[in-house]
Amino acid sequence: MxxxxxxxxxxxxxxxxxxxxxxxxxxxxxxxxxxxxxxxxxxxxxxxxxxxxxxxxxxxxxxxxxxxxxxxxxxxxxxxxxxxxxxxxxxxxxxxxxxxxxxxxxxxxxxxxxxxxxxxxxxxxxxxxxxxxxxxxxxxxxxxxxxxxxxxxxxxxxxxxxxxxxxxxxxxxxxxxxxxxxxxxxxxxxxxxxxxxxxxxxxxxxxxxxxxxxxxxxxxxxxxxxxxxxxxxxxxxxxxxxxxxxxRISEIMVSGMATNTLEWQMFAHARPGTTDTSAIPNDQVNNPGTINALINIPQRPVFAGEQVLRWHKTRACEGQPEAVCWCEPGREGKCWEKSLQTETVHHILKGGEDSIGALGAIQRVYFNIGSCSEACWMNHLSDLRQLDPQQRGFGQTPFDIGQCRRDCPNFRAIEDRLDNVLDFFMSAEARATDLREAREHELRKISPTAEYSDQDLIADLNAEFGDGAVARGEQIFKQTCARCHSSSPEAAAGNFDAIDFHKTDPKSGLRADWMGNDQATLVSEVGTFRCRALHSNHMSGHIWAQFGSETLRARPPDPNVKEPSDGGRGYYRNISLLNLWAHAPFMHNNAIGPELCGQPANKANAFYAMRPRYVDARDLSLLPPEKQPACWAYDPSVTGRYDLFKASVDALLHPDQRMPKVTLLNEDVTLRIGPRLWDGTDKEKLLGFSLTIPATIDGRGVNAGTLGNFQHKAFVVDLVQAKFKPAEVEKRLVAQWGEQEGKRILADLKGITEEVTRQPNGLIEALKKRPYLVKKIYSSCFAEVENAGHRFGEDLSEADKKALTAFLATL
Structure with a gap:
């Protein structure tokens, strides 16, 4: 050792x-x-x-x-x-x-x-x-x-x-x-x-x-x-x-970029505690999501009967081709066989996309943070600068697990020990951390023999939120929340009155109820910021296709979503509410609740000050500094977490009172396209043209997500074909958008082509005249307000909302 x-x-x-x-x-x-x-x-x-x-x-x-x-x-x-x-x-x-x-x-x-x-x-x-x-x-x-x-x-x-x-x-x-x-x-x-x-x-x-x-x-x-x-x-x-x-992992990943670069503006807007897991294997969907708390994993729901195509351990390949069976050279009977089987698996990631088993999901995390990049997956990424659909790098191609196992020893080193990592997930270190226990631990810092019982917690919560609040809140939770946020058999059967949320499992000693059923719910029903639900990396033909089950990709698209949502997209999992008191703010993007900031001494790293979030509800324009609510300083103490929890639940249950949040560009972004000549001074000559994306257009801020969601490749292809193959483009656009809208889009594409031909630097100006093309037609996600949705419970009385908050603090 x-x-x-x-x-x-x-x-x-x-x-x-x-x-x-x-x-x-x-x-x-x-x-x-x-x-x-x-x-x-x-x-x-x-x-x-x-x-x-x-x-x-x-x-x-x-x-x-x-x-x-x-x-x-x-x-x-x-x-x-x-x-x-x-x-x-x-x-x-x-x-x-x-x-x-x-x-x-x-x-x-x-x-x-x-x-x-x-x-x-x-x-x-x-x-x-x-x-x-x-x-x-x-x-x-x-x-x-x-x-x-x-x-x-x-x-x-x-x-x-x-x-x-x-x-x-x-x-x-x-x-x-x-x-x-x-x-x-x-x-x-x-x-x-x-x-x-x-x-x-x-x-x-x-x-x-x-x-x-x-x-x-x-x-x-x-x-x-x-x-x-x-x-x-x-x-x-x-x-x-x-x-x-x-x-702030997103800011870390662009810590060497100037703030007026496209990369900084696209990366550095994820909130603390969130990261865009498709930022590197980019699918041009703006989708930061929370870093999961891995709690009480032995109680997490699994899904039987899934059709899963993956590699399984075997002892021999018996002449099968390497594409479906491979034995590691120099090893005796260490072989892998690829086959479609009916399996029981977890659903992991915000929409349940990782669905070939927990071991495969753990392995994929290592690729997502850069392992085996040159040997296995860099060449499967889309090159954002490649605009010719006939050339490699125009779009994603699927990562090949079998090829990576063969060519990357780091892959094998992790894969051979995945059982150990999963066992760690099942260990005592992943057990729930209840508010009762946290408060008792705080008391024992003063008096080592102090005790704080469940009844003490209930008494304190009732004193804070009203007589009988916890008991009343439990009944409200059963009526309002348990259909999604309980894993108990009683909830699955609709017998909500029979649920005991605090019962322990006799085998594991853990809370029997995971407080979430992990079922996929249509994003339009949840109503929260939907861009993450439109994540596409696990679709057929995309980079992480081999980490998604066939059952996942057979899910029908959300009929209420206008953006493309096929291939299993358009859903959010009903997540666990265990230890909700310790993990605010809420939702997959940490947008519901106060904004957090670190307030560092080095103001060059004061990232919240660079990106205020709150906007006017009428036109989504950025509120002036004096109207921006103050951010909450990082406070991981028991009291700090609990206070943040209460403020976030209050925002959750009062959707009409939420001040809308939108992340906007805070600087103009200039893109220079073409070769440069340098004469040895601090000047250079650009052979080509530059495009400046302004931080504001007509007095309104430009949504940073709009850049990340803009499907510029499809736009350029249609722009070229509108000039040379207009009939084909019109047929495709009419099929997607209807006759009137399709013809309007084609006419605007033709108009842009003519304007840019006359003025090569005029593309941004041409698009500014037709903003719907960027925000809707060629966007992977139209959503702007980041803290909207999840309106469940908004009709409760104020007393019932307080009671529900009290009960949630006991989970």
Whole structure:
């Protein structure tokens, strides 16, 4: 065992985890599966989206890191020069925290030969009856790729053997500075071009490659035992499966981009605790969703009778083609066979899209955060700059699980240990964290023998919300909410009066009711911001098709949605309400309830101040600063979570009183299309044309989601064909939009073609005259107001709404 793993094994002992659960926990917290190359090279140089890892993880701003980025500081790390820190200077660590394991890792910055700590990972025993046993033939644990902590939990660093220290110092002035590396490159700085830095310049190598583990989003503060100071947590304050509701992972992913770039404006609008899981495998649907709290997973509903086409473990292939059966070379009887079977599976993600089983869903997360990108999936992505439908990269193509298993050892390293990760999900660390227990824990900080019973909680809630509020609220919940938010057999049978929401399962000891049935509900019935429900990556022919069941894709589209919603789209799961008190704000985008902000000392990272959300209900124009409600500062304390819960439930139950929220562009965005010439000065000449997307049009702000949802490829194809094949275009448009609207669209396409022919830089002006083309006709989602919908319970009396709030606090 590596010395740096000691706190992790101590946590396993504290939680009572067995060997398999503990192995899964270590993988969840540390394994990057090789995505350090993606985060350092592929994303930045091939996709042109820049991450400034130093800006996020610089040690001299360690105390500001949680407030700025929402990430959880690693309790084992320290700022060089602080008392008791082994590193005495930031130059020793190249400006990063010193973390356990760095005494060895730092020796290999700029040198080959580093041996990853994952090579010493102690595997749990194989499951009894595993078809690939009894001999242990798992892929080398080295390919889990742990590295050492980068200072924040879930973020890992690796020494870059190509680093040149002398070149680095010449560029930055000293080893611990990144000032020159992040400085704009002069050749890209002329003519108003958005700034780019050497993050994209492959001629300069950074000292570290940065990888991310699944825990980078899911590790969070324990609601039962939050830290006194969030910037200085202890290991006892941290859980791995809660989901970090303060994380600004979207801002992290564009931390090296200028704010007037298309990428920054499209990425950096997800709220704290949410992320657009299709931002990298882009489907041009603006769809940030909450980072899930993985609670009471053994009680989560499963769905029988699903038609699932996936790979299954087998012992031999018997001459079958590699496309349907493959045996790993050098292994005895370690084979996989692809077949369609009827199975019982979970439905995972906001619309239940991951539906080939929990193990497959866990594996897909690693691809979504960059593992095996070059070997397996980068070439399946749509190139947003490719406008010719005959060329590769015009649209997505399906990721091939079989090909990736064959070609990527990191895939096999994770896949061979998925059972351990799932066992961790089933462990005590994922148990519910009730308000009663949290309050008792707070009291015991003062008096170690203090007790706070269920009756004490009920008494306090009744005192706050009215006599008998909890009991009355339970009856209201049964009448109003339980049809969606209960997994009990009684709810499925419609016998709501018989439900005991707090009954425990005799086998697991967990709450028997998961407080959600996980059934798919049409988005038009839920009524919330629908863009996430139109996520398309799991459709046939799209990148994650092999992670969706055939049953999923057979779901009929929502008949009340005008946007395309075929292929199983157009639904939201009825999620669990367990521990609702600890996980506000609400809905899949955290939009219902107060807006959260970190209020960092470094105002360059004060992201909420850059993107105020509240708009005038009459015309959706941005409210002036003096009318913008104040954001709520991050407060993971028991009292802070509870107060946020109450404010969010109040917003939930009073939809007519919600001040609408829309995320707007906060700067003009200029796109330059064509080659550039540079004469060695800070000026450059563009051979081509530029398009400026204004932040406001006719006094109204431009919705940032409109950019993400604009189907520009289909628009350009139709624009060209309107000139050369108008009859074909008209037939297609009339079939989709009706005769009158279809002919109007064609006429406008022809008009734009003529205008742009006369004035090549006039495309934006031409579209400004016809905004419906961008907002409706060529948009994947028309929705604008982000906190609308879910109007269930709005007709209750004020007393009943208070009672319902009181009962929800007991879940």
């Amino acid at each position: 590596q010395a740096q793993d000691a706190p992790y094994y101590a946590a396993c002992a504290r939680e009572g985890l067995d060997a398999s659960q503990c192995a899964g926990r270590l993988i969840w917290f540390k394994a990057t599966a090789g995505n350090d190359r993606f985060n350092t090279y592929v994303f930045q140089q091939r996709m042109g989206v820049l991450i400034d890892w130093f800006r996020v993880l610089r040690s001299d701003q360690r105390d500001d890191r949680f407030r700025a980025w929402g990430v959880i500081n690693d309790p084992g790390c320290c700022t060089p020069g602080d008392p008791n820190c082994p590193a005495k200077s930031l130059d020793e660590t190249y400006g990063f925290d010193w973390c356990p394991g760095d005494a060895e890792l730092l020796k290999y910055v700029g040198k080959p030969g580093y041996r990853d700590p994952a090579c010493d990972f102690k595997d749990a025993a194989l499951k009894a009856g595993d078809p690939h046993g009894p001999e242990d033939q798992r892929q080398s644990a080295c390919d889990l790729a742990f590295g050492t902590s980068a200072g924040a939990l879930g973020f890992r660093k690796f020494p870059n053997p190509r680093f040149d220290r002398d070149q680095w110092i010449a560029l930055n002035g000293r080893a611990g500075s990144w000032a020159g590396y992040a400085k704009p490159i002069p050749a890209a700085g002329g003519s108003g071009e958005p700034a780019k830095s050497r993050l994209m310049d492959g001629s300069v190598e950074p000292p570290f490659l940065i990888g991310t583990a699944c825990g980078s989003c899911h590790i969070a503060f324990d609601p039962l035992n939050p830290p006194k100071d969030p910037a200085h947590p202890a290991w006892e304050n941290i859980k791995g499966l809660q989901g970090n509701q303060y994380s």
